[in-house]
Every structure is written in C-alpha cells, then in structure tokens.
Amino acid sequence: MFNWFDHKLGIDLGTSNIRIYQKGRGIVLNEPSVVVQRKDNGSTEAVGKDAKEMIGRMPTHLDILHPIEDGVIANYDVTTLMLKYFLREIRGGQRWLKGTHVAVSVPTGITEVKKRAIQDAVQQAGASKITLIEEPLAAAMGANLAVNEPCGHLVVNIGGATTQAAIISLGGIVISNSIPKGGMTVDRSIVEWMKKRHGLAIGLPTAEDLKIQLGLAVMTGAEEYIEVKGRNLAHGLPQKINLQSMELQSLFDEYIHSIVEVIRLTIEKCPPELAGDVMQCGIVLCGGGALVGGLEHRLQAELGIPVCIAENPEQCVVLGTGKLLYSLPEKGFFKKNQVSNTTKDRNTIADQLGESAG
Numbered sequence: 594m595f596n597w598f599d600h601k602l603g604i605d606l607g608t609s610n611i612r613i614y615q616k617g618r619g620i621v622l623n624e625p626s627v628v629v630q631r632k633d634n635g636s637t638e639a640v641g642k643d644a645k646e647m648i649g650r651m652p653t654h655l656d657i658l659h660p661i662e663d664g665v666i667a668n669y670d671v672t673t674l675m676l677k678y679f680l681r682e683i684r685g686g687q688r689w690l691k692g693t694h695v696a697v698s699v700p701t702g703i704t705e706v707k708k709r710a711i712q713d714a715v716q717q718a719g720a721s722k723i724t725l726i727e728e729p730l731a732a733a734m735g736a737n738l739a740v741n742e743p744c745g746h747l748v749v750n751i752g753g754a755t756t757q758a759a760i761i762s763l764g765g766i767v768i769s770n771s772i773p774k775g776g777m778t779v780d781r782s783i784v785e786w787m788k789k790r791h792g793l794a795i796g797l798p799t800a801e802d803l804k805i806q807l808g809l810a811v812m813t814g815a816e817e818y819i820e821v822k823g824r825n826l827a828h829g830l831p832q833k834i835n836l837q838s839m840e841l842q843s844l845f846d847e848y849i850h851s852i853v854e855v856i857r858l859t860i861e862k863c864p865p866e867l868a869g870d871v872m873q874c875g876i877v878l879c880g881g882g883a884l885v886g887g888l889e890h891r892l893q894a895e896l897g898i899p900v901c902i903a904e905n906p907e908q909c910v911v912l913g914t915g916k917l918l919y920s921l922p923e924k925g926f927f928k929k930n931q932v933s934n935t936t937k938d939r940n941t942i943a944d945q946l947g948e949s950a951g
C-alpha cells in the first residue's frame with residue numbers, strides 16, 4: 594500500500610531493468626525495461642516482466658520496445674508510458690501527493706539534452722521535483738562505501754548495456770570512464786556464436802540463460818555441458834545440441850578484456866594518491882553484470898588488485914538513490930533541478946532526442 598507520508602522515490606532507469614526505491618519502504622519495484630505494443634495502433638499490450646516473457650514468442654502484429662539504450666532515453670514517449678505504468682503500480686491506484694520528490698540515476702558524461710529528457714519523462718510520469726545523481730556515485734553509496742572520506746574508492750558498475758568505472762573520493766567522482774558493453778553484449782555474442790558454429794538460431798533470452806548458467810564454468814575452466822534448443826538454420830526445424838562451456842571461452846575473454854581495459858584506463862589517469870588507495874582497498878563490482886560467476890577472480894588475476902562484489906550488486910544504484918533521499922533537506926534543495934512542464938518543452942526534447950539518435 595502506498596504510504597502517503599513518504600512520497601520520495603529513487604529510480605534506477607537501466608537499459609535492462611528499472612528499479613524503484615521508496616523512502617520508508619525500500620525497493621518497491623524491479624522490472625525489465627521492456628514494453629510490447631501493437632504495430633497498427635500503438636496500443637500497449639504488456640510492460641515489464643510480462644513484456645520480457647514475450648520476447649522471441651510474439652505474433653507479427655506486435656513490436657518489442659526497449660525505450661532505454663545505454664542508460665539513456667532512446668524512445669521518449671515509451672519511456673514516459675513505462676514510468677507512468679510502474680509508478681501507478683507502486684502507488685496502488687492512489688493519486689500522487691503534490692510535491693513527490695524523485696532522485697534518478699544517470700550515466701556520467703551524458704549530454705544536457707539527454708539529462709533533460711530523463712528529468713522531463715520522470716516529471717511527466719507524476720513527479721513534481723527531480724534531482725539527478727551520477728550512476729557510479731549512486732552505486733558506491735548503495736554498496737556502502739565511505740564515499741565522503743578522503744580516500745579513493747574504485748567502483749565498477751556493469752549493467753546490461755554499459756560498464757562504468759569510476760574513482761570516488763570526498764563525495765564526488767574524481768575520474769570515470771565507460772564502455773558501451775555489458776551483460777547484453779555477451780548475450781548477443783552467444784547468439785552469433787550459435788548461428789556461426791552450430792547453425793542454430795537461438796533468441797536473446799536463451800543466450801542470457803546460457804551466460805548465467807555457464808559463466809562460472811567458463812571462468813574456472815571446468816568442463817560442463819548444457820542442452821541448447823533452437824531452430825536449425827539449414828532445414829528450419831527445431832533442434833537440440835549439447836554445448837560445451839569451454840566453447841564460449843573466447844567470447845567471455847573478449848568481454849573481460851574490455852572491462853579490464855576500462856578499469857586500467859581509469860587507474861592510469863587518476864592522481865597517484867588515489868591509485869595507492871585503490872591498490873590497498875581494492876575494486877568493488879556493482880550492477881547485474883557483476884553476477885557472472887567467477888568474474889571477480891578473473892579481474893583480480895588480470896589486474897593484480899583485490900576485487901570483490903558488492904552485496905546485492907544489481908541493487909546498488911537504486912539503493913544509492915534511496916540513500917540520497919535521506920540526505921536531502923525537506924524543502925528548497927530541488928529548486929535548481931526542477932524543470933518546466935509545458936507541451937512545447939516536451940515536444941522540443943522529443944525532437945532533439947530524435948535528431949541526436951539519427
């Protein structure tokens with residue numbers, strides 16, 4: 594039941610998943626960022642988990658939409674629709690109280706237009722006051738790192754589409770780097786591998802299951818087999834094959850190499866004192882991508898620095914937005930972050946997004 598007196602929310606608007614924290618209640622929503630619509634009239638058929646379950650199984654009159662790409666809004670209208678839907682879910686049909694405050698995480702280094710689009714979409718969905726928090730800082734706060742101390746913490750947030758490495762000290766980001774690779778990159782490369790090596794068409798959900806089930810075996814070199822079902826590309830009929838975990842070694846190696854490089858680059862460019870702190874305190878992994886079995890050991894071996902996974906890594910960012918809510922003064926703080934709400938503004942933002950996407 595929605596608590597009328599705690600109308601402060603934290604949102605992690607991720608490419609794969611959207612998570613919402615409500616002050617006083619904790620995490621109240623965790624759903625895939627997916628929407629299914631009819632092609633002919635654009636009406637919405639399913640949102641979140643229900644929509645994700647339809648991937649690869651849909652009739653031709655339906656479209657699967659991923660409104661968030663690389664942590665930013667790719668489809669403004671569908672993002673607004675999705676946010677409205679989820680916010681309606683968590684408030685149990687009640688109207689928002691005027692003055693609902695929302696803290697939203699955004700990737701570091703995105704353009705003002707993209708930031709503005711996120712603010713505007715959240716406001717359209719019902720929020721009155723909005724503040725943005727950079728994702729690596731939120732992740733570090735959610736991982737319970739002492740971000741305000743004069744000590745460098747290296748946090749690596751591995752999401753579905755992006756990986757961001759950042760060094761945080763004295764409550765701010767000192768340096769950060771990101772790459773457009775995450776858990777979904779592995780899923781896509783597994784789909785390609787199955788096509789090329791086995792002539793078998795599989796969908797992304799099957800590839801994601803394979804990644805989750807075989808990750809540890811690939812990392813440790815254990816020999817494991819798994820049955821994979823798909824469609825034979827030569828004769829078009831369903832087929833089962835036994836996939837050996839080691840076959841996927843090169844795909845994982847390539848992915849890990851990219852993560853190692855982004856971490857290395859971040860350490861290389863940071864002040865020497867902070868590099869010393871990182872050497873001593875180690876690296877903390879956050880994001881759902883950190884759950885690939887054995888990843889922390891591979892990174893530790895490659896970098897020669899201690900690596901650990903935060904508790905509930907996929908929740909760190911949203912928990913960090915939640916912590917921010919507790920530190921905000923009741924009045925006044927949001928003023929500079931408030932955005933206007935006219936139709937003209939909304940159209941302008943949608944247009945600008947369209948232009949920048951093209």
Ligand SMILES: Nc1ncnc2c1ncn2[C@@H]1O[C@H](COP(=O)(O)OP(=O)(O)OP(=O)(O)O)[C@@H](O)[C@H]1O
Pocket residue numbers: 606607608609610611663664751752753754755756775776777801804805808880881882883884885886907
């Ligand atoms: N147990 C697991 N093993 C391996 N990968 C996992 C596991 N659980 C989740 N993942 C992967 O984590 C990814 C999603 O992580 P997360 O929810 O942090 O992404 P996101 O925040 O939506 O994306 P982004 O931050 O890039 O916008 C998916 O690719 C998913 O397959």
Ligand SMILES: [Mg+2]
Pocket residue numbers: 605607608751752753880910
């Ligand atoms: Mg994320």
